[in-house]
Amino acid sequence: MKKIKVSLESVRDEIKSFYDYKQWHLLTLNGLALAENKMEVQWIFSKYEAMDEIVVYYTEIENTETIPSIVDMIPSAIISQREIVDMFGVKVDGSEKGLYLDEDSMQRPLSGCSI
Amino acid sequence: MKKTINIPLGSQHISLLEPVRFKFECENEKIISVDSDVGFVHRGIERACTTKFKFDAIGYVVARVCGLCAITHSLSYTAAIEKLLGGEITKKAKYLRILLLELDRVHSHMLCLSHTCENAGFEAMFMRIMGDRELVMEIQELLTGNRVQFDYINIGGVNRDISSEVAQKIVNNLYEVKQRVLGYMDEFTNNWSLSLKFKTIGALSLDDAYRLNAIGPLARASGLNIDVRNEIGYLPFSEVGFVMQTHSEGDINARNIVRLNEILNSILMCENILSGLPEGEIFTKLKGKPNGEAVVRFEAPRGELMYYVKGNGSAMLDRVRIKTPTFASIPAFSHIFVGENYADAPAILASFDPCLSCTAK
Numbered sequence: 001m002k003k004i005k006v007s008l009e010s011v012r013d014e015i016k017s018f019y020d021y022k023q024w025h026l027l028t029l030n031g032l033a034l035a036e037n038k039m040e041v042q043w044i045f046s047k048y049e050a051m052d053e054i055v056v057y058y059t060e061i062e063n064t065e066t067i068p069s070i071v072d073m074i075p076s077a078i079i080s081q082r083e084i085v086d087m088f089g090v091k092v093d094g095s096e097k098g099l100y101l102d103e104d105s106m107q108r109p110l111s112g113c114s115i
Numbered sequence: 116m117k118k119t120i121n122i123p124l125g126s127q128h129i130s131l132l133e134p135v136r137f138k139f140e141c142e143n144e145k146i147i148s149v150d151s152d153v154g155f156v157h158r159g160i161e162r163a164c165t166t167k168f169k170f171d172a173i174g175y176v177v178a179r180v181c182g183l184c185a186i187t188h189s190l191s192y193t194a195a196i197e198k199l200l201g202g203e204i205t206k207k208a209k210y211l212r213i214l215l216l217e218l219d220r221v222h223s224h225m226l227c228l229s230h231t232c233e234n235a236g237f238e239a240m241f242m243r244i245m246g247d248r249e250l251v252m253e254i255q256e257l258l259t260g261n262r263v264q265f266d267y268i269n270i271g272g273v274n275r276d277i278s279s280e281v282a283q284k285i286v287n288n289l290y291e292v293k294q295r296v297l298g299y300m301d302e303f304t305n306n307w308s309l310s311l312k313f314k315t316i317g318a319l320s321l322d323d324a325y326r327l328n329a330i331g332p333l334a335r336a337s338g339l340n341i342d343v344r345n346e347i348g349y350l351p352f353s354e355v356g357f358v359m360q361t362h363s364e365g366d367i368n369a370r371n372i373v374r375l376n377e378i379l380n381s382i383l384m385c386e387n388i389l390s391g392l393p394e395g396e397i398f399t400k401l402k403g404k405p406n407g408e409a410v411v412r413f414e415a416p417r418g419e420l421m422y423y424v425k426g427n428g429s430a431m432l433d434r435v436r437i438k439t440p441t442f443a444s445i446p447a448f449s450h451i452f453v454g455e456n457y458a459d460a461p462a463i464l465a466s467f468d469p470c471l472s473c474t475a476k
Contacts, residue, residue, distance in 0.1 A: 001410050025328040025341070027412070044410060046290040049340055052347055069296040074329040076446040083442075086154075087161075088321050100475065105218070109162045110339050110434075 001054045008059050012068050015057060016044060019073060023047060024055070029080035031088045033112035037063045039088055043077075051099070061090070063111065067092035087111070118142060126155055130234055133471035137452070144456045154440070155261055156475045170196060171407055171424065173351040173435065181473040182263045183226065183275035186219045187415040189268045192435070194349055194422040196270050197409040202233075202272065208272035209350050213257065214285075214388045216413070217381035218352075219321030221292065222251040223416035224332075224374040227468035228299065231371055234462040236309045241294035245444050247295045250288040257281050270446050272398035282389050283472040296378050303371050310435035313367035317463035319320070319451050320365060327447040331418020331440050333467060336373045338405055338453050343414035356380070356386045365465075367466040371427055374468075404428050439473035 006014045012095035018024070024045045032040040040060050054066040061067065063085040067084070069092055070077045089108030101107065125136035134155035140148040159178055164173050176187040177192045190212055197204065229244035252262045258281060259265035259274075267274055319329060324337040334341050342359045344352040359377040362369035391455040393455045405426030412421045418440035448467050455463060 001408070003408075021325050025325075025330075027410075027419070028436070028443065030423055030434075030436045032425065032434050042423075044421070046412065046419075047345070048346075050346060052349075056410070074328070075326065075444065075450075079442060080438075091167050098154070099152075100157045105157070106159070107199070109159055 068092040169430040184415040191422040195409040198409040199405035318366040336369035
């Protein structure tokens with residue numbers, strides 16, 4: 001697994017220059033709660049027909065920051081983006097809340113400060 | 116006046132076993148857009164894994180994510196932990212893990228095919244396949260003690276060895292299943308209800324399969340060469356006869372044919388495992404606590420299953436992320452529905468073989 005740290009501002013450009021849709025596929029977006037209202041966001045890719053070639057782009061953000069969407073480049077990302085909105089209570093451009101959790105469910109259960 | 120009508124399919128519908136709701140916007144009979152809701156039974160398993168259970172118990176917790184592919188879940192988690200602990204398991208344990216993985220695939224594909232028959236109105240074939248599927252459930256029970264949700268895999272190996280009587284019973288039952296699957300192949304190729312009727316329906320092109328990151332039988336039916344068994348060195352799939360099955364048409368019929376061929380290939384792999392099962396122990400004690408990050412993938416019956424695990428050197432983990440195949444395929448599902456007739460929606464949905472238990476983990 002190769003991890004590449006990027007800034008929130010540059011993540012779209014980095015993924016755009018890396019992603020060839022016939023060579024790589026997006027496994028998922030992942031979130032990881034860090035201390036004091038911070039989290040790590042990961043975009044995990046795998047290469048077609050290669051032995052265990054995994055690339056992870058990641059960035060650390062404040063929970064109040066908005067994560068840019070990559071749906072225009074990778075349409076299937078929408079489902080993971082919506083999940084991360086529900087599970088961590090963060091904002092992702094163009095991704096609505098409510099994929100998994102109803103209003104009366106526990107909110108942002110994986111953020112480390114659920115309500 | 117609005118020219119379209121909205122028709123819901125689910126959250127409870129005769130063609131669905133699990134709660135998912137698609138909202139189709141239709142112009143006359145044709146579907147022009149789709150909205151989906153998968154959040155009816157979210158169980159919070161990822162959170163439970165990091166707050167309620169120690170790392171050595173989680174393999175049994177994640178086996179409860181899904182009744183059909185329990186083995187792939189516990190295997191993926193266990194492999195991630197073994198990667199972090201740095202241990203190597205015995206060859207016999209690896210072979211037994213593949214055996215269970217492939218038996219799981221056989222009965223899961225049979226379930227999907229039977230539902231395809233049910234959606235085609237072919238009730239007799241539905242019951243025939245479900246009856247034949249019992250042959251596989253029976254050997255899973257003999258091998259693991261349970262028909263479903265078997266706690267067979269543990270960190271360092273597997274929980275039960277296989278006796279020569281059980282091995283013989285597996286060989287006999289799989290021979291029976293193989294004969295019956297060859298019979299299904301004839302039905303799914305030549306019977307109008309199961310073949311011609313489904314040709315060109317619910318098709319996904321190869322380019323769209325790439326673009327939408329399709330996985331599993333859905334992608335392989337469109338000609339996309341993606342099968343995790345071909346992309347990991349952790350278990351020796353090629354040694355036991357794995358051959359990737361693909362098709363080019365991308366429609367319901369192509370998905371059925373891919374699944375049938377995969378059942379036959381899985382049976383061959385099981386036969387090879389049993390005839391060449393290595394001697395030795397089934398368990399290796401691995402010491403320590405997981406520290407660091409690992410991403411592990413396995414090919415579940417519905418496609419690529421991914422586990423991300425982060426440990427901190429203690430018994431409690433920082434994160435367990437589960438990416439299930441149905442969840443990842445929802446954008447592709449939605450795309451396929453557009454342009455199809457509403458009347459075909461249940462059959463198309465059944466051909467996806469969706470698992471909402473996995474999705475709302």
